[in-house]
Amino acid sequence: MAVDQTTITQLEGTPVSYEGGLARPAQSYWSESWERLRGSTFGMFFGGVLVVLAVIAITAPLFANFVTHVQPTSVDLSNNFAGFSRAHPLGTDELGRDTLTRLVYAARVSLGVGFLTVAIYLLIGGTVGISAGFYGGWLDDILMRFVDILLAIPTIYLLIMITSMLPLPLGPITIRHDAFSLSFIIAITVWGTVARLVRGETLTVKNRDFILATRSIGASNLRLMSRHLLPNVLPVMIVAASLGVGQIILLEAALDFVGLGVQPPTASWGNMLLNAQTYFYHSTWLVIFPGVCIVLAVLSANIFGNAVRDAFDPRLK
Amino acid sequence: MAEHLLEVRDLHTVFPTKDGLVKAVDGVSFHLDPGETLGIVGESGSGKSVTVLSVMRLLQRPGRIAGGQILYKGRDLVKASDPEMQEIRGEEIAMIFQDPMTSLNPVFKTGWQVGEPLRLHKNFDAKKALKEAIGYLQKVGIPEPDKRAEQYPHEFSGGMRQRAMIAMGLSTSPDVLIADEPTTALDVTIQAQILDLLRKVNHDFGTATILITHNLGVVAGMCERVMVMYAGKVAEQGPTADVFANPKHPYTWSLLRSIPRLDAEEHEPLRAIEGLPPDLINPPGGCPFHPRCAFRIDRCVREMPPLQPVGPTQMASCWVTQAGRDLNEAVS
Numbered sequence: 189m190a191v192d193q194t195t196i197t198q199l200e201g202t203p204v205s206y207e208g209g210l211a212r213p214a215q216s217y218w219s220e221s222w223e224r225l226r227g228s229t230f231g232m233f234f235g236g237v238l239v240v241l242a243v244i245a246i247t248a249p250l251f252a253n254f255v256t257h258v259q260p261t262s263v264d265l266s267n268n269f270a271g272f273s274r275a276h277p278l279g280t281d282e283l284g285r286d287t288l289t290r291l292v293y294a295a296r297v298s299l300g301v302g303f304l305t306v307a308i309y310l311l312i313g314g315t316v317g318i319s320a321g322f323y324g325g326w327l328d329d330i331l332m333r334f335v336d337i338l339l340a341i342p343t344i345y346l347l348i349m350i351t352s353m354l355p356l357p358l359g360p361i362t363i364r365h366d367a368f369s370l371s372f373i374i375a376i377t378v379w380g381t382v383a384r385l386v387r388g389e390t391l392t393v394k395n396r397d398f399i400l401a402t403r404s405i406g407a408s409n410l411r412l413m414s415r416h417l418l419p420n421v422l423p424v425m426i427v428a429a430s431l432g433v434g435q436i437i438l439l440e441a442a443l444d445f446v447g448l449g450v451q452p453p454t455a456s457w458g459n460m461l462l463n464a465q466t467y468f469y470h471s472t473w474l475v476i477f478p479g480v481c482i483v484l485a486v487l488s489a490n491i492f493g494n495a496v497r498d499a500f501d502p503r504l505k
Numbered sequence: 506m507a508e509h510l511l512e513v514r515d516l517h518t519v520f521p522t523k524d525g526l527v528k529a530v531d532g533v534s535f536h537l538d539p540g541e542t543l544g545i546v547g548e549s550g551s552g553k554s555v556t557v558l559s560v561m562r563l564l565q566r567p568g569r570i571a572g573g574q575i576l577y578k579g580r581d582l583v584k585a586s587d588p589e590m591q592e593i594r595g596e597e598i599a600m601i602f603q604d605p606m607t608s609l610n611p612v613f614k615t616g617w618q619v620g621e622p623l624r625l626h627k628n629f630d631a632k633k634a635l636k637e638a639i640g641y642l643q644k645v646g647i648p649e650p651d652k653r654a655e656q657y658p659h660e661f662s663g664g665m666r667q668r669a670m671i672a673m674g675l676s677t678s679p680d681v682l683i684a685d686e687p688t689t690a691l692d693v694t695i696q697a698q699i700l701d702l703l704r705k706v707n708h709d710f711g712t713a714t715i716l717i718t719h720n721l722g723v724v725a726g727m728c729e730r731v732m733v734m735y736a737g738k739v740a741e742q743g744p745t746a747d748v749f750a751n752p753k754h755p756y757t758w759s760l761l762r763s764i765p766r767l768d769a770e771e772h773e774p775l776r777a778i779e780g781l782p783p784d785l786i787n788p789p790g791g792c793p794f795h796p797r798c799a800f801r802i803d804r805c806v807r808e809m810p811p812l813q814p815v816g817p818t819q820m821a822s823c824w825v826t827q828a829g830r831d832l833n834e835a836v837s
Contacts, residue, residue, distance in 0.1 A: 217611075400602065401602055401608040403594070404599070405622040407595075407621070416610055419610075
């Protein structure tokens with residue numbers, strides 16, 4: 189009897205709580221994916237490398253002023269092909285420009301183009317893909333046939349064609365061989381794949397009941413697409429972007445290397461390589477340093493991208 | 506005649522397919538008065554859902570309204586523009602769908618979603634909408650609504666999600682609530698709770714309700730009036746009690762007879778309606794039910810009977826009962 193009594197008081201004393209009933213705390217897709225990403229040590233390490241590179245790139249002017257004390261374009265002909273020294277930790281090139289300073293400035297170009305291009309092609313590809321998938325009909329036909337044509341032309345050919353037309357006056361602005369213009373140019377040649385992916389995902393999402401339910405509460409098409417559909421296709425876009433940065437860095441370096449990318453005297457890893465190949469036997473390190481930088485950046489971007497994909501791809505759960 | 510809240514007149518909805526035109530809704534007329542509950546019953550493919558989706562103008566392409574009028578407070582919704590319809594959807598007419606498991610967006614917290622109609626129609630900011638949403642979650646019987654509002658739909662059970670859907674529908678105090686088989690995907694015990702809630706909503710908020718179902722028991726328990734649909738047409742309509750006691754269309758009669766009974770003789774076979782629903786591209790001539798009808802007369806094969814008053818309160822489209830025959834007496 190006494191035992192019964194305690195049981196009852198205990199039961200009554202326990203407030204009914206759903207928290208206690210749940211096996212694990214409530215988690216959204218985002219926090220869950222983020223947890224998974226954090227759990228990947230390898231991925232996070234290279235993500236860290238990418239962040240360090242990005243910080244160095246962003247603070248390049250400070251670096252030039254306070255660490256190396258030279259500007260990337262300051263020529264010192266009396267001191268060309270210098271070896272490693274306190275003044276020039278990684279030596280100088282044929283014009284006596286400090287290699288380390290140039291590498292640091294070049295990181296701005298490569299990483300800047302890498303991230304900006306991906307942002308732009310996600311924007312274009314996402315918008316086109318969602319509109320095509322959502323509206324269907326003739327809009328879908330026109331947009332997707334255009335994508336088909338775009339994807340049928342080799343990217344490098346398109347890029348060479350466009351960049352060889354530069355500088356191109358376009359109304360009040362002139363498109364030049366600078367990092368900003370290159371980002372747009374690369375983005376408009378590669379957004380097709382993303383558009384296709386996003387369109388496919390949109391087609392499956394838009395036929396799910398909650399889209400009809402959201403329509404039934406009076407949401408406009410624009411709101412449906414931007415507020416209700418987009419978050420559902422975002423995982424696909426993240427997965428598409430995760431491996432994009434590395435590819436774009438490579439593509440940009442290749443353009444620089446064939447002389448159609450960022451033009452000297454602005455330093456980029458690609459044009460430093462191009463410049464250094466003349467002195468390959470004479471000063472091998474001039475080739476090695478930008479090469480190592482490219483490999484490090486692309487490798488970090490790809491490994492981190494892989495980890496992001498593994499963490500965010502709903503199909504891999 | 507007083508104006509009805511919602512009046513559908515001779516609605517035709519078609520779906521062009523490569524095999525021909527599917528006449529999913531073929532001349533349906535009905536009305537709904539403020540605070541009333543109307544049940545629409547019929548088997549799968551009889552045009553129940555398409556009828557209400559037409560009212561909401563939410564037909565999936567290539568479906569389209571081919572004719573008729575949908576008068577809501579005197580305005581013809583068939584002619585309304587998209588922005589006008591967006592104003593009406595959610596604010597004036599709300600809808601609840603069959604499968605609560607898929608009707609909520611998986612990426613948003615439930616409270617945010619329940620508040621979405623308020624943000625769309627009443628210009629509420631996020632904070633105010635969430636507060637209102639929590640209030641409505643409480644009203645539909647969700648315990649600890651402030652905690653539940655912060656949870657994602659996958660943390661809700663089916664019944665709780667349907668409650669959340671109802672809360673979302675109610676949040677703007679619409680005049681009409683359309684429930685399209687709201688309990689079909691739920692357990693029987695939860696079904697009863699949800700129906701109870703819908704009844705309470707109708708009673709407390711005075712929301713006129715259209716309930717689509719293929720469960721006659723649900724209609725008997727909830728609806729003042731019932732409309733029976735067959736092959737995209739109205740077979741019979743009238744007050745639920747009268748229709749159930751004295752069906753004036755052989756299809757209604759067969760439906761009522763096919764309900765399994767607890768007091769049936771042991772091993773008595775279930776009485777199904779023989780045959781299959783007709784092909785809606787090439788429906789049989791005359792009355793679409795004639796191939797399956799036990800009361801068929803020659804005229805049924807040749808001519809489609811109009812929907813006409815049969816008896817004091819009911820309307821039916823049947824030559825047999827319009828000629829004065831009583832179905833209950835005919836077979837006993």
